[in-house]
Amino acid sequence: MTAKNDINSLPACPVETTLTLIGSKWKVLILRDLIDGKKRFGELKKSIGSVSQKVLTAQLREMESDGLVKRTVYAEVPPRVEYELSELGNTLRPVLDSMLLWGKEYKEKIESAANNR
Secondary structure: OOHHHOOOOOOOOHHHHHHHHHOOHHHHHHHHHHOOOOEEHHHHHHHHOOOOHHHHHHHHHHHHHOOOEEEEEEOOOOOEEEEEEOHHHHOOHHHHHHHHHHHHHHHHHHHHHHHOO
8 A cells, every 4th residue: 555545644534535546537537447347558548548658557556556456467478467446446336437427417417508598
């Protein structure tokens, strides 16, 4: 665990703790992609799009360090690396499902308001 996950260094507010762990745009998109199962780095990069390789690598390392993502390296030539949600990472599924539902409802309301003008 990183120093960020030392119980004494975590924010007192549970919402702030959650944001500390998944609050970056890229981390949420990584979680979104890994909800469906294992992905290789290239698959994540392609799905997320505009993220740089350096930033994606850093975000995956942080998430692995925080216990949200599991990284598996296969001893092949060339080496194959897969990422998946850890058991702890999978507990974020309801959070992401709620974000999905809220985003859909928001878009529908905005579209409805635009059509009624």
